[in-house]
Amino acid sequence: MTIDATGSTVTDEAVRSLDTTADPRLRELLTGLVRHLHAYVRETGLTQREWKRAIGFLTATGQACTDTRQEFVMLSDVLGVSMLVEEVNSPDDPAATASTVLGPFHVTESPVRAPDATIDLAGGGEPCVVDLRVRSADGTPLPGATVDVWQADGNGFYDVQRPDAQPPGNGRGLFTADAEGRVRFRSCVPSAYPIPTDGPVGVLLRAAGRHPYRPAHIHFVVSAKGHVPLTTHLFVAGGDYLDSDAVFAVRPSLVREFVRTEDPALARTFGLTGAFRLTRFDLVLERT
Template structure:
C-alpha cells in the first residue's frame, strides 16, 4: 500500500522584497563570503547606504544622476590623473581614513593625505639637488632630518618629495610645459639622517576643476584651493612609513583647505634669509627662503 505525499509540488513563491526587508536580504546574501573582513565591510556599507536612501527618500532620478556622476568620475581618471582620489579628498574621506589609520606614537610627525598627484615615480637626486627645473619661483632651501621618536637619526632613510611649481601646477598637469619630474625628487638621508634640497616656495593652487569633482564643488558653493605645501613620504628600515605635507606659514587657505588636510603641527616657517655667503654655499640666489624641520618616524 502506498501513501501519497501531502507536500505541495508547486514551486515556492519568490520572496518579495520591500523597503523593510531588502536590507536584511542584501546583508544575508553575504553569508557565504569567505573573507570575514570583506563581509564586515560590505555589511556595513549596505546598511549605511540603505539608511541614507531611507533618510533622504532618495528618488530614482537622483540615484540615476549619482550613477552618472560616478561613471564620469571613473572616465576622467587617466595614468596621470586620479579623479576618484580627488573626490575622496574633497569629501573629507581621505583625511578621515588617514586620521583613523595614522594615529602615531607621541612625538611622531603627523600624517596627512597622499593627494591625487603622486602618480609618477620621483627621480633619484643627490642631496642638495634642485627639484625646481624651471626656476619659476622664489628660491628656497628645504632641510631637515629623519629621526625616530627617540630622537635617533635614521641614516639612509628615503625621502620622496613632490610639489607644484611656482604657478601652482604639477608636472603631470602640464606635460607640454614642465619636464617630467619637475618638482619631484627621491633623496637618501646621510649618515646623520639629514636631507636637504633646493626648490621654489610653493604657492596655493586650485585642485582640478574641469571634471566631475570641480562641478561638485561649484554646485555646493565651495572654493577649490589648497594652501601652499610640499608633499613628503619618508621611510626607513624598522619604522612605519610616513606620508605628510609641510604647509607655508602665513599663507592663504590654511583655514579652508579644499581637502581638509591642514594640521597645525605641519605648518612651517619659510624664513627669508639675506646672506650672500650662505646663498653661495647652498647654490641659490640671494635672498632666499629657508625651511627646516624633522620627519619623525615611529617604530613599525
Template sequence: MDLTAKTGTTEKTATTTSVLESFAHTSDPRLREVLASLTRHLHDFVRDIEPTQAEWERAIDFLTATGHMCDDTRQEFILLSDVLGVSMLVETINDHKAAAATDSTVLGPFHMTESPVRELGANIDLVGGGEPCVISGRVVSVDGTPLPGATLDVWQADDQGFYDVQQPEKQPPGNGRGLFTADAEGRFWFRSCVPSPYPIPTDGPVGSLLEATGRHPYRPAHVHFIVGAEGYSPVTTHIFVAGSDYLESDAVFAVKESLVEEFVEVDSPEEAAELGLANPFRRARFDIVLQPVIA
C-alpha cells in the first residue's frame, strides 16, 4: 500500500476551476478579468512552490504584520511592492510617453502629506545643516515650448536621509517639501540641501525580508517631482544625484539613467550671497519635458 501517494493533478486544478467559476458572474468586466488572472497566477505560484501548512501560516503572518505596520505615516505594502519590483513594473507599464519627454519613476511611500505652497526661490530646507544647493530649470513641451504656470510638487529626504513625516519631533511639517508654480517662461527654481542616500524603513516585515535575503535597504540620493501643466500628461519622477552611492543597486529598482543629474559644486561667494546660500554650494539644472494629452 502506497501511503505517500501524492495528490493527483486533477484534484489540484479542481479548486482553481471552482474559484474561476465563482468569479464568472462578476458584473464589472475589468474586475472579472483581474480576478481570473489573479486566481490563475496565484494558484500557479502555490502549485509551483507547494508550501507546507507552516509556510502558508508564515505567509499569512507576514501579510498581517505588513498590514499592522501601515498607518497615516507609514505604508508597508507600498514598500513591499517597491522591493519586489512591482511598483516599478506598474510604472513601466503605464509609461506611454514620447521618447523626448521626461522619464517617470515610482511614487514611493512618502508622498502622504500635501506639500506647502511656496514661492519660487524658497528654501525647502527649513532645518539647515546639510550641503546647500539650488535646483533650477524649465518645464517645457516636447517641442521645447515653455509651459508657464506648470506646477511642481517636490519632496525629498534631508541630508541625514529622513523625510519630515519620519521625524515629527525633529523636522517641522513640510520640511523638504514645496509646491511651486513655474513663471511666465516656464522656469522654476528653489533652494534646498543635497539629499542623502537613505535606507527604506527596516523596522518592519519588509526590513526583515531584506535582511533574510542579504539585500541592503538603501536608495541612491534623489529629489521627488510630480510635474503637471494644463493640457499635458503629468509626470511622477525623481531626479537622482550623480555620483551617489547605490545608483546601481537601488532597493526599489527605480533608477533610470536619464534621471541622473549632476549637482555641480559652485565656489562663488558672490553667487552664494545673491542666492542667500552658504559658500560653496551645489547647483543642479535640468528641464522637465511634458507631452500633450492625447485627445
C-alpha cells in the first residue's frame, strides 16, 4: 500500500473545481476545507474502513439532531472548535468581557421577563440573585441592552431535556437593561452537569477516555446598539470541573463567587425569605 499518493492529482482537481464559486469568501472557505481534508487523508493514510466509520459517525451525528438537541454543536464543542471560533472573533479591547461558547442548548426563544423577575419556575434549587451591569468598554452604561439568559437547573438539566419535570422556559429569560444598564433576576444556583452522552458524541468521549462534565454556569447573549454582540458564561467559583470543562470554555475572568447573603430588604425584592446567594457580574461590550 502507498500512503502518500504522490502521483495523485485529485487535490488539485478538487481545488480547481471551486474556481467558479461566485462568492469570494465562500471560495476561500471551501478551498481551505478541501486542502485541509486532503492533507489529513494523506498524513494519516486514512483507510477505506476508517473513512466508512467516519461517514457513519457524521451521519449518526446529523440524525441525532432534533428541534431541541444539536449534536453537531456538541461535537464542535468537545473538539475545542467552538471555543476557538469564539477566541478568533473575540474583542480586541482587553476591557471587554471575554466571550465563550454558545453551547447546544440555545434552542428555544427565551421568554421576555420583567426586571427582578425569577427564571426559576420549578423551584427546588438553592435560590440566588444575579446582578448584572451592561456597559461599554469605556465604562458607559448601556440602557436598553438585551440580555438573553439560559441555564440548567439545580439538578443539571435544561428545560428542553426534562419537559416532564420543568415547564417550558424554565431557566430562561430575555431581559432589558434599565437606565443604569442594570439587569437583575432571581434564579437557582446552577449545578455542574454532563453533556448528553447517549449519542455519537458520547461514543467519542468514551473512546477518548474523557468525562462529559461541564462546570456550573449561566449563559448570556448580550446585544446593544453600536456594540459587538457578546456570547459568554458566568461560572460558579469553587465548583467542580473548572479545570477540565468538557468543552474547554472556562476563562478565569468569567468565574464569580455566589456569596451567601442575609439581606432582608433584598430578599423581599425577590420574594425570598431567609438566606440566599448573590453574584455580581459586569457584561462589558466592545464598540463596533
